[in-house]
Structures are given as C-alpha cells and as structure tokens.
Amino acid sequence: MPPRVLGGQPAISDITVTVTNVGGAAVTDVTVEVGGPINWTLYPATHTIEELADGASVEVVTEIHVPNNPSPTTLRKFTASATYLTSAGARESVDTIRLQQLELGETGTMAELRNNVGTTTLETVAAGDYDGDGNSFSRELLAELGATPGATVEHLGATFTWPDVAPGEPDNVVAAGQSVELEGSGGGLAVLGSGLGSGVSGQFVIHYSDGSASTGNLGFGNWFSATPAFGETVAYKMNGRNTPAGLANTEFEYGIYVSTINIDPRKTVSAVTLPNAGGLHIFAMGFAPYVPGPEPTAEPTGEPTEEPTGGPTDDPSGEPSDPPATQQPSKSPSAAPGKPTLPPGTDLYTTPGKHHVGGRDWFTKCEAYSQTFRCQTDIWATTVLRDGAGYEQVTGWVFNNLTYLPMMTRAQWSDNPLGYKTAWTATDGRKWYTDCDSSVTGRNGCRSYVWANLVEVVKDANGATSYRTVHKWVFNNMVRFK
Template identity: 35%
Template sequence: MSGLAYTTGDVDGIFRGGPNTYTRDLQWKTFLPAAMTMDGWAPSDKQPWRYGEPYTSINRKYLLLRERLLPYAYTFAAEAHRTGVGATRPLALEYPKDPQAWKAGQEFLSGTDFLVAPVTADASSRDGIYLPKGTWTDYWTGRTYQGPVTLDHYKAPLDTLPLFVRAGAVVPMWPKGTTSWQTRDKSRLSLDVYPQGHSSFTAYEDDGATRQFEKGSYATQTYTVDAPKAGRGDVRVRIDAPKGSYSGMPNARAYELTVHTGSRPKAVLVNGKAAPWSYADGVVSVSAPGPSTVTLRDASAVGGLHPEDAAVEASIGTEPVVAPGGAVDVPVAVKGHAPSAKVTLDAPTGWTVTPRGAGSFHVQAPANATPQAYDLTANVTYVAHGTTYTVRARGQVHVPYASLAAAYNNVGVTDDSNTKPGDFDGYKRSFSNQALAAAGITPGGQVKALGATFTWPTGVGIPDNVRPNRQTVPLTGTGSALAILGSGAGPDLGGVTLHYADGTSERRYFGFPHWGSASGLGATQVVKLPYRNNQAGKDNTAVYLFANEVPLAAGKKLVAVTLPTTTSTHVFSLALK
C-alpha cells in the first residue's frame, strides 16, 4: 500500500533462526518481487542447503517454482514501473468492496492471480485463510473453493505453502526443468490455464539485462481464454502473436499448455486440427505453436462438472508414540463423496504396516528405530463419475527418547572456571553455574515455579538443555497443566504436542522471551542472574530463567511430549502440576 514495489525481508531474519523457520519463511518470500537469503549477524551461514534433508529438497522446490514463474512475475514488475502498483498486494486492493478483504491478515496476493497464505507458526495446518468472491483452486491439489469463504484446518505440512489460484488465470511460466533465468529455453513457454468465463493475460518481456525497454525495446503477448462459467462446454485458448521486439527475442516459440478443466474433453484441437494430448488429475496437457488457438471440445470450467468429486479429504487421526520394536494402531479418516475408496498407508523403510479394516492400520517400528518423528502417508483412491481420484494425507509417528536428559543437545550452563563449552545463544555465551547456585539453583536440585516442582539438570559444562526440533520425550501422569522450565536465545513461540494414553494428541503453544529480557510471551520469571559467561569469562549482562505452562486435557493421562521446532527456545526441565 506504500507504493514501494520491492518491499521484502531477509529469509529467516538476519540473526538466529533454524531449519523450520528458514523453510517456512523462504516458501512465502519466493512470491515477493525480491527474495534475499542473507547471513547478517547469524551465528552460521544461511544458504538453502545448509540444514540438509528434508529442508534442502523443500527449499529447492520453491526456488525452482520461483524461476519458472518469472514470466508472470516480470509482467507485474513492468506494471509496477508504469503505475507504481507492486506485485505484492493486500486483498483490499483487488477487492475494495469486500469488508473481509480489509480485515484479512497473514495473507496477500502475488499479482492478481495467486493468493498466498503463509504458515507463521510451528504447525502443520493453517486457520483463517480468507478467499474472496470467485472460484479459487488449491495449487497443489486442484481442489476448488467458492468464495467468499474462510478456510480453517487447512493441511499444511512443512513442504506445503497454502497457495491458491484465481479462476480465469492464465499464468505464463518457463518450461518444466528450468533451473535459472540464464539457462532457460526461450523457444518454449508454458501456459498454466484455469478456465472460467472470459479472461486474458498480457505478458511483458524485454532483454532482462539492459534499459533498452525505455526506448521501446520490449514485447507484449496476449493469451485469451473463453470457457463456460459453469457446466459443460468448449474451452478455447487463443495465443496471439507478440507485439514489439527486443534484442535476443526468439523468432518462434512453442507453447506447452496445462488446462485445469476438471473434466476430460471429447477432443482437443490445435488450429482446428486434432492434436496429441493427455489428461490426468483434471488437467489437460497439450502443445501448440504460436500464434494459435487451442480448443477443448465439450470440456468444462475449472473444477469440472462435479466439483464435489474432488472435495474428498483424508486425515491421519493421531500422532502416536511408539517405542523401538513396538506397534500402534493408526486410524485414517475419509470425508466427502468417495465411493468404493481404497485406503493404504505408507510408512518408512523398515516399518511394517498391516491393515486392520475400516480405515485402521497396525504400524510396527523396527527394533533399531532411532528417536525422531517418522512420516506416514495415507493414500485414498476412488472413482467418481468415471474419473479416478487420489487424495493423500500426511502424519507422523514418534519414537521417543528415553528421557528429557537423553535429548539434551545444548550446553547452557558453565562453570566460571571453564566457560569454553557453553553456547546457549549461538554466540558462545552461557548461564553461570555459580550465579545459579547463589540464586538457589544447583545441579540435580529442585526448582519450584508455577505450582510445579522441576528437577534441574545434573551436569555442568555438558549438554543440559534441549534446543527443540520435534524431539519426543516420555512424561507420564495426570494434572491440570504441563509446566516448562527454560529460557530463550530469542523470543519465540512454538507448539508442543501432548500425547495421551488413549491415543489422542493435541497441540498447545508456549514461548520464552529472550534470556536478556525480564518478561514476555506469558512466561513467569523464575530468577534473575546478575551476569552470564562468555568465552573470555564473565559478561556483566543480566539474564533470566523462566517458566511457562500449557493446559492438559481434563481427565486424560499424559504419556509423552513432543517439543516444538523453535530452536531459539531452550528447555531445561518439564513437570506436571
């Protein structure tokens, strides 16, 4: 709204961060006109491959998508140059008469056709996604939604950015396989089409390297779509000849169309003649020279004749905890019209899955399973109105550590006589064992806060806290709340998963402020220490230890806790109250 067309932000910030926050941040910033991965004052480099798998592959997926979308994005860059209206737009700019569009937060439009709803919490789902009037297609699944509507519980595991495309969109893209602007095949272009009624898109191109466009050295090209607004009918895509020229402009170009009709056409014609084509998952794929007209005979608008057929949802009902060599039953639920659905469940190599019937599976872990979260994928295949559909749901099963102490992965407390091992904050600083003792906190001793009794770690100068990254630890008992003792290397809020004896689980959120701050994020100050340690010795900066809590489900027995992925958070101890 400011008129600054290239507003952006460093991916994962310039200070700390971690693999999950980096991946989530990069996802949505790939849809900004400028994206920057910078180290700044971070304790380590911040390239997209630094955290290894699965993060590297997820980051690659979005960076490659960004490269392919450059023809679309460059068109809006040219528009920003002409008009001052940037590509990144609040919903209210395109839907000014919609009161909800003025209230919509945590989402934006990229150009006119993409709606981006970032996941900004440690969660695998997203609530409150508002889709304005019109038809919107989930970019990943092809499911259509009729706006205005607000989506809650949208499934968004770590590799999924909630991303929707406006019906009527014609999105020019570099062809599949493009890895960079410099090596792209300029003789081919992909058109990703979402037909509904009459629509068009005029793409802009220039040499991409000079300012010769100021002298008229550029080209535009219009793609026009005529399709039914609803129901069955022909879909026509007209590719006009380019207007204008620029240095390096290809003499001819082939076009690869993906047309999201949701219905198999009776025939596909290119310039009135039958052409090779394919149909899968509601999408017609066909190639054409330019200029030309592509006609899908007796097809339909995006979403197909029966949008409800593709509106089936699957879910894995729990996040179970299983010991190495142990087994657990995992339910898979199916919602919507899915006649004669076949349900299967995929588990990691070495795990055994046995169907139990009625959407339940017996899942056994290998005896050598290491403590971590393992991915499960449910596959639901069904046939509706002659079309085969497959929907998938993802979940996790957790192999716990033997104890919280077994998961310790950070040295947060050092003796004043040997400060070298400490690195609580990424800058080699740590709590002082002597300062803690002066405040009544000693190795193996008890700490009381929030009505709970914690046990302080026994070691000094060795790992004594967990920097969370979805570690699961056992904690058995009942009570009104789970209490957490710790502090933050930066203010951070994360989701802790509570696993109950009846097989259910729930996510609750807590946070700790920065250890140099006196309060924040609903945490209770346990103790203030007058100094901390650094590599050279004492650092006369006051630091704090905090406690926070999350409520437990009434009447249920807790068996385990999965910590969040907020690597700025440090957990020293857990207790029930």
C-alpha cells in the first residue's frame, strides 16, 4: 500500500500489492485489480498472473497519480481484488481494503495540542474563553463534581484523566483536524467534551498500530442547558458559568458530555484524527471496555415460541428501520447500472410469499436495494409488549430478519458496515456489530446484530409466569456476497 501523501499536493506514488496463495493447491488465470479514490489515476490498474503455486507470493506494483486539487477529505480508500481459477475449475475471488490517512493537521498528545482555556477559577476568569465571548466553566463547581486537575474519572465504563493544568492555562482541544497520539484498546473510543452553537459533530479517524484505520461519527450538544443533541450522555452539569465578571447565569445549567465510537477490539489504537469541527471541545479521551455480544446460534434469529418470549418492547428497537444512507454502498457496479432483476429464491428468506416451515408460518417480501434486492422475513408469533405498568401478550406478524441477496461483491459492500466485520453506533444512537465469514455466518457472508430492549418470560419453580425487560444483541440482517 502507498506511503503517506500530503493533502493538496500533486504527487506520484506506488501501491505494492502482495498476492499469496494459501489455498492448498496451485491456482491459474489470476487477475489483480487495484482501485483508489475517484479522479485519482492508477496505472496499471489491472495485473495478470498465469499461475501461482501453493504457498507462493507475487508482488504487483501500481502507480498512483494524485490530482492537483484532491477533495478535502482526510481519509482515502484503496482496494485490491484478485480473481482466479482453482484446480477444480471454479472461479473465486478475494478482496482487501486499505484506508490511508492524509497528513493535514497537527500531531501530538492531548497535552501538547490543548488550544483553549475552557475552565477557570474566580481568580482567573479573565483568561477563560470557551465560547468566544470570554465565558468558561467554573473550576470550583467542577471540583464539587470530582473533576479536579489530574483526577481519574470514569464515565460509560471508560477511565479518563481530567486535564492537569494550572488555572488560566489551555485545558481542552478545539477539534481542527489534529492527530492525537493515543495508545490503547477496547470496545470503544470514549470522548469527554461539549459543543457550541446548536451542537457540533464530525468524523473521527481511529488509527491502529497495524497501519489500518476505521472511522466513526461523534457529536456534542451546546454546553448551555446541558442537553444532549447526538445521543451522548451528560457527564457533568452545573448551575452557572464563569464570565469576565465572575460566576453568573446560575439559573441555567451548563454541561460536559461523554460519548463513544466503536473500535476494533482486536487491535491497538495508536492515534486518533479529530474532525475539522470548530466548536467541538475535547477535554479527554479514553477507552471503553469491549463487551462481546452472546454467541449467535446457527438459527437466523431467536425465534419466538408459542409462549410469550423476548419480543419487541414498546420501544421496537429490535425491529430497526432501514440503515441510514451513510451505510449504503457508495459505488455501483457500472457507470450506468440497470435495474436489478429479482432472481429465483433459494430458501424462505429469499422467496417472496407465505411459507410454512418447521411448523411455523413465515412471510417474505423483497424490494430493490442499490444493485441487489433486500428481503424482509416476518414470522407469525406471540410476543410480549410492555403496556404501561404491565405487560400484554400480542400475536401477529413479527419482524424476523432482512436478507441482502448475493448480487453485489464484497468490494461493492466495502463502504457499508453491514458488509464487513466491525462494530458501530448508528446516527440514532443504537449500537450494532457485524460478524463475517465465521462458523455462524458461513463463508462469503455477514450477519449484523443490534443492541435492543426485549421482554423475557420468567417462570418460577411453581410454574408462575412473570416478565422482565432485558438488553441483548438481536440478529437483524444477513448479507450474502456475489
């Protein structure tokens, strides 16, 4: 993969792709295709290898020609795919993706990058300017909440060190594309801060020690009124703020928030690139622990039984809406794709209509989605809904899962978190994770799960039934690759 390229500068660099045969037998007619950002020229983009013996490796090199005025995004994606013929005569393929960060901002630790005085004492109010009008958080009020210089504080399972700086000195970072040196691992990057105006959000880039990267969006509401705007949690709220004249506005609440971005728990984070989002203030960052979801069963979902079981609650988060537009694959398979044609179904999840399988009634409907089809399967079942202070049994059609048909390649799904192993938080605040190519998903496919609220039935030793609300990972959809 290419070395770092400075943003805004025309350049020529090389991508080196190593193709290794680990399949146990020689393969032939190998074609390697290399792709990059739109309007970037890659030459040659296609390489051919006549034969590759078992265990052998071959390197192919492609030149990158960076345009004179590249788009301002700081993250570039390069892809490489290889297709080949096996000894049995079957044509198979493999894809890889590399996210490349451009060096556009300052680099350093949080302490080195602090550029704003956001907290003051009554003696140092003149130095504060959190909002551009000379106002700041009160250190005295923060101390009452445990946020003192150098203190260890915990929020959302993450441990932070509150900025250990003298009053009147810079104690937070205003996000402007800086790369923060930060080492650690876990299930999420946790960020402690707040915003201005109507709230501020942006894309964070998480860099791992193996050279890979992932992204996630995070935002904070205005510090005034301590009201979240992007699904964040209030970490501290206090009545009043420091103004150039001293403590004032005590009839209002001012807040600092905490939020997380899902990261790959298998890897070690080495740095985080902040969004270029003036008004987004960050006091500290840390790592939330990884809490794995329960191992899914071989069945596509925990089917409701004839007894009331873990059905949707009054908050039907177990039946999510369509994935946000940002999750949709960004590339079409051709410059002018035609409308896809629904292929014949292969099972009840891909065949439209009503089915009676395993003693249960199912109903599937399919619709066009990008360059494939998405099928929704419902099951006739009895579930339990929360009804005010009690619970109600409801029988009817219940969402079971979505199935994306095998009409798009893995590379075409590369911009969609439903198409590769990851974990993330959607724009509505719900947490998801995707598993691929495992014993559960099978080869050449992925399954995604959403963290949801469910009602479970509990029976005591005498057979008496009661209910409880639980939080758990629920199977939502499967992607089958072409």
